[in-house]
Amino acid sequence: MRTRTRNNSARKAVDRLNATMSALSDRVLGRDDLIRQIKFALITKNHVLMEGPPGVAKSMLANLLFRAIRGHKHYFDIKCTKKMSEDYLVGAPDMRKFRQEGRLWHLTDKTLVTSDFAFIDEFMDLTPGALRALLELLNERTFTRGRQKEKSPLWTALAATNFSGENEEALEAVIDRFLFRCKVEPLSSIADRMRMIKASVGQDEEMGPIPVLNKADIVTLNKQVSKVYVTDLVMETYLAVCDKIGSLTDRTIANAIRVVQANAMLEGRYCTSVKDLNALDCVFRVPGDSASSSRFAKAFSVYKGALDREKRISNVFMIYRRISDLVLMIQDCEDYKEAYAIAHEAREAEQAIHALSTSDTEHLKTEGCKSCCSILEKADTLYNRDKD
Structure with missing residues (x-):
């Protein structure tokens, strides 16, 4: 409440x-x-x-x-x-x-x-x-x-x-x-x-x-900004942007990340996304100064690659959540035909998570594959029971 x-x-x-x-x-x-x-x-x-x-x-x-x-x-x-x-x-x-x-x-x-x-x-x-x-x-x-x-x-x-x-x-x-x-x-x-x-x-x-x-x-909004979680990918991309801009002091680098958090908070999120880095234009691009605009555009060359990585991570996470749902479904399943339908979907999810996984999601892939194996084992157990 x-x-x-x-x-x-x-x-x-x-x-x-x-x-x-x-x-x-x-x-x-x-x-x-x-x-x-x-x-x-x-x-x-x-x-x-x-x-x-x-x-x-x-x-x-x-x-x-x-x-x-x-x-x-x-x-x-x-x-x-x-x-x-x-x-x-x-x-x-x-x-x-x-x-x-x-x-x-x-x-x-x-x-x-x-x-x-x-x-x-x-x-x-x-x-x-x-x-x-x-x-x-x-x-x-x-x-x-x-x-x-x-x-x-x-x-x-x-x-x-x-x-x-x-x-x-x-x-x-x-x-x-x-x-x-x-x-x-x-x-x-x-x-x-x-x-x-x-x-x-x-x-x-x-x-x-x-x-x-x-x-x-x-003051309320400032406190909410502090509660926004900055993901490792956003942090890594942010530092890469700062390096490309160059000549930034530690004070500026430490303060500017708050703008990324603030953008997420204003959009109703408490976890940053790579797209929140767009808000950095109001820090590193000085309105009315063409030189800073050009420098900022070059620094953002790392942005597209990070956005693609984030999409892959998001897709892997969605597949992992679906596998978790399948685990819950098969726990209550007693019919081998229904179990095999669940197992079929689990195999497809396992193939997809292998195709999309990166080093960022290795732990999700490992846990997802273990869960898929447990689903297949339960389906085989039900099949053997009904066959006998």
Whole structure:
């Protein structure tokens, strides 16, 4: 009964998540890839980096999203500048404590340190000290200054930068903290631009408020993601894809597999399939970046072979289950003619399992053949009994 309640709760949470994401897509045009990344970031507890010029709805998307999420302590929203110190992120020093005790202590209430969600605009303009504090919070979810050490409830942050070639080297140094990355360009689709203009002149259809998404829903789905079993074949194929992409850190490899689990969970499964690896495109293929798309396509050359292997394993497993059913059927059988019909089907199943079996299913083939032998022996026993 408890399991059914938990599953129903997860299904309702998925429905609310999908409703919120769909409403965002209707309001922020041409950003479906980015919104899909945000969806996975929320349920895997990761962060998203948006690169693009001003005026492409980065801030609008972040504010619409986080204001639709309820049941959390604080949402932190800041636009960074080149002269901004870390105090703007982690709070000003407590001067009273400094005068009385001679130690530095930051007042972190209602800062990034104590926030569940955050939008950090133009974060690459931060000073080196502030950037280090930000990266510590994004990665470790802790704030440490001398004796002061606080755990942060930070769940998901969206960060934006007005990306240009001159800060490429600096960006690469911090990019590993963001599992998801998207290059946001001005709208190019005629249909999207028409809808944008209609909205601007008041000729679009009226839309209701964005459906509310509770943080409790996000936490529920995150817990469900952790329960999804990753098969050996999926793990092996995933690592092969990572090797072909190359230049991935251990942190990225360890985090990205959660997206595979999340895709299975969103489809109502608690065991991964090779097809769930398709979800990795939102991690390894940067929307708006043709080079990453090409690299991802080449890396997925291992995908088709793994999909074929999975189909063979699935077929062998189905045959094995049928053999198990035949074993149960012949146990209650007392008529040798009926037993021989069961034995005939068992022989066909044995031939099929031999033809399809691979090294992945050797144990199923062995057990299946043993079961088939026991079926044939029972059929012969019944035949000899009735003959006598």
